[in-house]
Amino acid sequence: MELLLRSPLDMHLHLRQDEMLDVVAPLSAQHFAGAVIMPNLIPPINSLERLLCYTTEVKRAAGDHRFDPYMTLFFRDYTHEELVAAKPFIIGIKLYPAGATTNSESGVSQIMAMEHVYEMMQELDIPLLVHGETHGFVMDREHEFCDVYRNLATRFPRLRITMEHITTEAAVSLLDEFENLRATVTPHHLLLTLDDVVGGLMNPHVFCKPVAKRPEDRAALLAAALLTHPRLMMGSDSAPHPVDRKESSGCAAGIFTAPIILPLLVELFDKHNALEKLQAFVSDNARRLYGVEPPTTTVHLVKEQMTIPMSYGSVVPMWAGRTISWRVAEVS
Numbered sequence: 001m002e003l004l005l006r007s008p009l010d011m012h013l014h015l016r017q018d019e020m021l022d023v024v025a026p027l028s029a030q031h032f033a034g035a036v037i038m039p040n041l042i043p044p045i046n047s048l049e050r051l052l053c054y055t056t057e058v059k060r061a062a063g064d065h066r067f068d069p070y071m072t073l074f075f076r077d078y079t080h081e082e083l084v085a086a087k088p089f090i091i092g093i094k095l096y097p098a099g100a101t102t103n104s105e106s107g108v109s110q111i112m113a114m115e116h117v118y119e120m121m122q123e124l125d126i127p128l129l130v131h132g133e134t135h136g137f138v139m140d141r142e143h144e145f146c147d148v149y150r151n152l153a154t155r156f157p158r159l160r161i162t163m164e165h166i167t168t169e170a171a172v173s174l175l176d177e178f179e180n181l182r183a184t185v186t187p188h189h190l191l192l193t194l195d196d197v198v199g200g201l202m203n204p205h206v207f208c209k210p211v212a213k214r215p216e217d218r219a220a221l222l223a224a225a226l227l228t229h230p231r232l233m234m235g236s237d238s239a240p241h242p243v244d245r246k247e248s249s250g251c252a253a254g255i256f257t258a259p260i261i262l263p264l265l266v267e268l269f270d271k272h273n274a275l276e277k278l279q280a281f282v283s284d285n286a287r288r289l290y291g292v293e294p295p296t297t298t299v300h301l302v303k304e305q306m307t308i309p310m311s312y313g314s315v316v317p318m319w320a321g322r323t324i325s326w327r328v329a330e331v332s
């Protein structure tokens with residue numbers, strides 16, 4: 001059995017910098033025709049100058065693969081002039097609530113105090129990508145943030161807002177309330193619940209923000225993905241950390257999936273007899289919603305067992321050592 005995917009896109013990806021970038025960028029670029037690159041570096045990518053340098057580094061690290069990096073700026077109080085100058089080089093601006101996740105300390109403390117920036121982004125048609133968590137109880141953070149999404153979507157009806165890495169039934173329902181909301185969902189949130197993280201022995205390699213939730217949340221995400229909700233896109237949130245930052249007290253949040261995303265998704269969609277829905281979820285919806293035209297590639301997957309490697313450089317992937325039933329045979 002086999003499956004062909006055309007120009008798969010990863011609409012939420014962390015590539016880091018320096019040696020880590022060199023390890024992980026080729027692993028995404030070998031399978032994906034493009035990816036939305038997150039800006040939460042130290043220091044964050046919050047100026048055009050830094051953005052252009054980082055774009056060059058990413059392209060160099062991706063090597064000869066046909067791969068378009070869709071760059072993002074880290075949200076701050078930008079001027080109109082800065083937004084106009086940056087627009088040709090970015091796909092959107094990523095807003096992190098201050099302190100919500102890895103390297104987000106310089107994020108936004110008062111989200112609704114930034115209305116003048118959303119207003120300009122709406123006028124310039126620059127999408128707003130959002131890490132949607134409050135500082136409440138960890139399992140309730142995304143649910144609580146839904147009020148912020150409602151507020152933004154209502155006050156800025158022409159602003160294209162992406163709810164990044166949604167994890168709850170509540171966020172899935174919001175998609176149908178507002179035309180200007182769209183969302184990414186990760187493969188790991190389609191596969192895991194909190195039980196996989198802390199239900200038995202604690203597994204740092206599946207710990208991320210937002211944390212995996214309840215079975216009913218996972219079921220709602222999966223139903224939306226399998227039905228290919230027209231405003232839902234695959235964004236892996238593959239977020240590598242060196243093994244000593246994961247297997248330690250104060251474990252960093254982030255799950256590394258980049259090299260196994262497509263086999264994981266094909267296995268899951270195959271299990272639910274929905275293989276024909278995968279193309280929209282991993283490429284076509286994103287192309288339509290963002291108006292991007294990635295390089296033409298074809299990924300050929302075959303139903304043959306693959307054992308997930310124990311590590312890639314210093315990074316341990318999700319489900320290291322487990323055998324899954326599909327693998328990538330060829331990319332052309």
Ligand code: DOR
Pocket residue numbers: 014040101102103131207208209210239240253254255
């Ligand atoms: O688990 C996460 N890791 N969630 C995020 O939002 C950021 C990411 C990272 O950069 O490591």
Ligand code: ZN
Pocket residue numbers: 012014038237239
């Ligand atoms: Zn992320």
